[in-house]
Amino acid sequence: MFRAHQHNRRCPAHHPVPTRIPILPYRRLRSRRPRRPPTAAHRPMSENSTPTTPIHTWIGVVTTILAPTTLITALCYYFGYIYTRKKLAFFGVDCDALGFTSSDYVRGSVTVLYAPLLFLLVGWFAAVWVGDYARRSIRTGQRPHLVRTIGRTALAVGTAFMLTGIVGVVAAGYTASLALISWVFSPIALGVGGLLAVGGYWALTISTTTPSTHDTTPTARVSQVLVISVIVLALFSVMHSFASWLGDNDAQTIAHNLWAKESVVSVVRAERLDVPANLIAETLVETPPGQPPLFRYECFRTLVARSDLWVLVPAKWSTDNGYAVILPADSSLVSLSRSTDFKDIAEAHTDIVTTPWQCPERAPIP
Structure with a gap:
């Protein structure tokens, strides 16, 4: 029996020896249909690329x-x-x-x-x-x-x-x-x-x-x-x-709006200004005996106001009769006043050329 058994093992025709078949991993079957080209929304991008428009x-x-x-x-x-x-x-x-x-x-x-x-x-x-x-x-x-x-x-x-x-x-x-x-x-x-x-x-x-x-x-x-x-x-x-x-x-x-402006400017200084009489009113300020006289100038309007200088123009300023003065702030005493009466007088006398005064604040207030 031992020989027969050995004989049978050597004869694969009568008793084939089983062999191991490797089991391949399962793969998903892919469709044979042609793939469409990826659109802009589904196109893969690299890590460094960013979409630009x-x-x-x-x-x-x-x-x-x-x-x-x-x-x-x-x-x-x-x-x-x-x-x-x-x-x-x-x-x-x-x-x-x-x-x-x-x-x-x-x-x-x-x-x-x-x-x-x-x-x-x-x-x-x-x-x-x-x-x-x-x-x-x-x-x-x-x-x-x-x-x-x-x-x-x-x-x-x-x-x-x-x-x-x-x-x-x-x-x-x-x-x-x-x-x-x-x-x-x-x-x-x-x-x-x-x-x-x-x-x-x-x-x-x-x-x-x-x-x-x-x-x-x-x-x-x-x-x-x-x-x-x-x-x-x-x-x-x-x-x-x-x-x-x-x-x-x-x-x-x-x-x-210079003529009807409610805020007016007056300048008091020791040096006399060369101003046109039909635009600026000049008056002499009374001073104690022994002191130099002071001059007051009215009918000014502010164009530029800074800490070191003032740029003033008259209320009757016009392109045909224009005048402007630049005053250092430390050489003059500049005072400002505001009143609605000035505006009322200005609105009542819109013809600034024929008015007998240089500005509304010089007119007699009723």
């Missing part, structure tokens, strides 16, 4: 340019200087002779920059939302020919506007009659043309490329930088014109 790109450019505090302070100083200089020049006073500090000009720029900055922020907010809505509408692929036509038209019109603005700036240097075009029409044409060119190029780029192939070429980047520079320069020129206009307009308002 045109809106984020423009916000980054603007914050990079406007973020430095030094640049903002310099702009406030410049526009405050233009506003102050234009306002005082209307009365024949040079602001450089008054020794204003940088803080004075920066405070003066608040009047100039408030309305433009509010308009700019509202416009930027509207542009962000309109641009995002337009981008999503263009991505849907509806009416691609219309979108491309609008983009080409905006690009062509924007280029024409920028060329017109450049021609206006160049021509104004040779012809004095075109100075108004240079300061009003040319900046607006350059700014609007730049915005149309940027919007048209952006619409063409979005409508003709897919999200996976949307990449800005170096030529396009240079063009965008140049167009942004043109827009910034045009905005700077518009702000310069606005500051000049606002200073002149505020000066006219101040001059119109």
